[in-house]
Amino acid sequence: MQKNTTYNRRNFIGDITKAGLVGLLPRPDFAEQNDAPVKNSAGALFITKPYLQNLSPTACTVIWITGKPCKSWVEYGTSAPDKKASHASIGLIDANYINKITLSNLQPGTKYCYRICSHEISDFQPYKLTWGADEQSELYYFTTPDTQEDNISWVVLNDIHDRPASFPLLFSLVKDFKYDFVFLNGDMFDYQTNQQQMIDHLLSPLGNIFSTTTPFIYTRGNHETRGVFARNHYNYFENPDNRYYFSFTRGPVHFVVLDTGEDKEDDHAEYGGLAAFDAYREEQEKWLAKEIETPAFKKAPFRVVMMHIPPYQSGDWHGTMHCRALFNPLFNKGKIDLLICGHTHRYGTYLADDATHHYPLVIGGGPLESKRTIIKVNANSRELKLVMLRDDGTEVGNVTVESRKRR
Template structure:
């Protein structure tokens, strides 16, 4: 994380003393001493964001959070507010510690059960080969979450896309939907580009956690803007799932794909360091395997979510590659619903003969008056999607009957 406070290297350190000598002659040395003291004052140990939930399962849930100092961290949890259980993460006999990004998966949970929890981080002030010195311990407030049922009769979720570094949009849009939901899906371009850790914390993790994510999990997939910027490689560290994956939740089989960039790999802005054509091709081959699974074939509804629409998104290179690679596969394997963003124009495209035998729903853009949130609910027979604009008015609806 980029620290807002100045960090003095050797030259800066010596330069400060040189300036102090000059200012001393002018009678200004006390002010310089105060400035120097302030710049090296120790920072209090603190959480950088509230805990947020990831990767839900009937018998497991991942909790993540960050602090500003290397720590040993753990979770205390239980089926009552008294807690009573403790978990940390270890691998190959070594407990995760002396880090600032914490990822702990609670396992052996009971399906459909509410758990209470608090997270703890104990600062590691000094870490020598044979001497470890702890600092203070900080703890969160008490939160709770509920695990999914083992085989639920229904599932519901919210979908947001194209927030583009406007963090206030997250709690505002979530507040518009009055229906219950199991998780939230961020369908790409939540950021303009990846600059540093502070941006991820301030523009996604904190507003999401304050709005819902300490009690309800979220899933995040990249848009084309998340592939840009010097911090793009670090972005996966803040989530507990791959960029593309398949998951069944009750009557719905979800396929999440990562559509990559919207321009040619050879475009000058990428400076020769992207390879999204091959990446999309690999995902198309992977989807062919997913479509042969029992979970996909037996699902009451097959839903695909990805940032760039497979149709109705212009003729740039990325959208056309998505259309060429994925369009025939989605048609062949009879998906039921497709959710996307990218165009900044909210719309529901009904099935088009010869192209897509399923609705293509595209969420809105980042500006006030164009922002949208979708609420989707499916049971064993019906799926219903309602898309709301940021003033709460309905701007799209899909109602489907299961074909299986």
């Protein structure tokens, strides 16, 4: 077992305030519920760079935000951007601030170039549109997964808690590690305030590092359920099955992603009667019971679960105990190979235990200096290797799992 650094996540906001770091937290005046951003200082339409979501062998979703409502499209292709895609529903082409366009019928294992394009609608009358500025981006690139890929790599971050400066520091530790995608394993924020927080504390930092060319997958944490903007959160991301719990296969790994919800009881005074996470977790339990019986799950050399709140090593709060009661028996029954979590702010690796969890459990740290971690994982059809690094580059955990076909 990896020795843990002790830190009480329940007191970390108070500790920050005492340390004079309260300026890193979202300001109270963020709390207007407004998802229409102001044009940026350069007067350009694009408020964010494009970022990739839900990449598969045959599809990829491109999302970006504009400062005005726009008609938007993506130009893309292999040797040149000679194809065009937009998004329409119920007969209407989108005219939004949040532009979300899926490129379909792609070829597996193929490199594509793409650029985003938007045309401002400056006045939207019933029978007359007035067009404003238009803008297109530089060319970006991504590669669709090969259906026969044998080797995949990914990195995991968790519990950043509104500290965008943590992203470039942590990613600098894996600059020589080629990763296919990134898992954001919950609590990127302290609470949800407005779109500008989403842009400044997440989308722009990630866009400057990797997300124009490499997709990320968002695993919701308990702090993503809090605040006036929490119900707008999903508009900015796209997951398989269009929900926060889902499964997918990449190469030798079948991934199961669960949404552990809040960590306190639904009737806790803080939620004002607006929480229903027990029923939501029970819904996921029923789905998981079917998931572990699917051919994709059973045949995979490795089965990896990603979720925010760990069922063990996380005290006896309601969310932990409910996740333990609902999910852990199914994890054991399905013989998962690895569970990666966050939430506790204490990094640690915990070996399989016949009395509790029959699989290795890895918990990432965060959010303060010397507590932050980044996890890198590589898997082929024979072996899965995980290494967890602290923010000073020190290795603080590792797990190696052999393929079930070799056991």
